[in-house]
Amino acid sequence: MAAKQNDYISETEYLEGEKLAQVRHEYVDGKVYAMAGTSRRHNRIALNIVVALRQAPKDKHCEILSSDVKVRANKRKTYYYPDVVVGCDPEDTNPYYLEKPCLIVEVTSKSTEWKDRHEKAVVYQSLESLQAYMLVSQEKPHVTLYYREDDDGSWWVTAFEEADQVIPLKCPEMSLTLADIYEGIDFSQPAE
Structure with missing residues (x-):
């Protein structure tokens, strides 16, 4: 950019x-x-995540949005367009952005990796509502999950690389696997 x-x-x-x-x-x-625009692989991965998240229990009435809705981080005076964002707060009603997301997903590329992993991670973690920030590689099966601990609000990080590994999410309350995220992705071809 x-x-x-x-x-x-x-x-x-x-x-x-x-x-x-x-x-x-x-x-x-x-x-x-x-x-910048995105690759077809980038789009397929983001769509796979949206489809998987739609399987979450509907009791919280969460909204799953993709790439054209911004996240506003007021403390940092920023607006970003994440690839996938989930909001469950009924008071978060602006039609163009969310201020209280609970999950943010960025599909990384060679050109966005540093910004997603460093700049955006710091900004997103300043959002009090955020429970998890997920970075999904489009180069190989690899997911990095930053998640907030309930007891003290501290942030932790873990990585997932195996297709059958389960990625637990608090909001929406469900699990994803790398197989869900990378369904139909051919890693023998370059991503970009």
């Missing part, structure tokens, strides 16, 4: 501009960054 302009832009200007934009942009403390 490259900076769109060097001048400061307000959150209001950014949000209004995004309603009309043909290219999506992320917002970081007054700076706007155009987003």
Whole structure:
């Protein structure tokens, strides 16, 4: 992603501009960054995750959204477009972004890996509602799960690399496997 302009832009200007934009942009403390397109593999993986999450129990009335809905991190003055986001808070009602997501998923690529793993991880973990942040590689079967402990709110991290490994989620309350996430993905071909 490259900076769109060097001048400061307000959150209001950014949000209004995004309603009309043909290219999506992320917002970081007054700076706007155009987003690059994604590969077919990237899209298939994100769609697999959405389909798997739709199998979660419906008792919490969670909303599963993909790539065109932003997450707002007010403390960090940022808006990002995650690949998949889950929100279960009925008071989180803005039609263009979530402020209280419980799960965020980013499908990483060579060009986004550093930002997803470092910058976004710090910003997302500042969200009090967030229970888990999942990074999904499109290069090989590998998922990194950052998750919040209930007792003290501290963050932990674990990695999954085997197809039958179970990834437990608190919100929505369910489990995923790498087989669910990577269904139909051919790793013998390059991702990008």
